[in-house]
Amino acid sequence: MTDTFPPDLTVRPAIPEDRPTVERLWLMFHHDLSEFQGALPGPDGTFRNERVESAFTRPDWVPYLFVSDGRPAGFAFVRALYAPVRVLNSFFVVRGARRLGIGTRAVREVVRRHPGNWEIAFQDANPAAVRFWPHVARELAGDAWTRRLRPVPDRPELPPDVWISFAVTG
Known part of the structure; x- marks a missing residue:
C-alpha cells in the first residue's frame, strides 16, 4: 500500500468464525515478539x-479484529473488561x-469503546513499541499518563515490562 491516503480500516469485535484468522495473526505476533523474547515455537511450530482461548471464551475479555481494505491487518485483546482498569492484553x-x-x-x-482507566x-527491548505506545498515550491522554516498570509474573529471568497507564473518557 503506497497510496498517499490512509487505507480503509474497520475495527470490530472478532466473532467465533474469525478465530482461525486471529490464530494465524497470533502466530505472526509471536514470531515478531520472539526477536525480543528469545522464544521458540513448540515442536508443532506454534x-x-x-x-487467544481466553479472548474468545472468557466473558471479561473481548477480541478485536482489524480489517484494512477487506484483509486482516491485526488484532487486539482487551481483558478485565468490567474491572476498574482495563488491560490491552495483546495488540x-x-x-x-x-x-x-x-x-x-x-x-x-x-479504547474509546471502553472508556475508563487503561494499562x-x-x-x-522492542524499539517500535517504545516509540509507539507513548505516542498513543499522549494522543489519548495528553500529559495525563504514566510509565512504570513491573516484573514479569513468575518469570524473574526476564527484564521487567514497561506499563503505561492512562484514562479515556467517553
Whole structure:
C-alpha cells in the first residue's frame, strides 16, 4: 500500500468464525515478539495460545479484529473488561500495514469503546513499541499518563515490562 491516503480500516469485535484468522495473526505476533523474547515455537511450530482461548471464551475479555481494505491487518485483546482498569492484553498490526496510521487508529477505536482507566504493557527491548505506545498515550491522554516498570509474573529471568497507564473518557 503506497497510496498517499490512509487505507480503509474497520475495527470490530472478532466473532467465533474469525478465530482461525486471529490464530494465524497470533502466530505472526509471536514470531515478531520472539526477536525480543528469545522464544521458540513448540515442536508443532506454534506458540502458546492461552490468550487467544481466553479472548474468545472468557466473558471479561473481548477480541478485536482489524480489517484494512477487506484483509486482516491485526488484532487486539482487551481483558478485565468490567474491572476498574482495563488491560490491552495483546495488540498486533501486520508488518505490511504498519506505518500507515492503522495501529494508532485501531488502538484509539478499541479504547474509546471502553472508556475508563487503561494499562498497556510492552518490552523496552522492542524499539517500535517504545516509540509507539507513548505516542498513543499522549494522543489519548495528553500529559495525563504514566510509565512504570513491573516484573514479569513468575518469570524473574526476564527484564521487567514497561506499563503505561492512562484514562479515556467517553
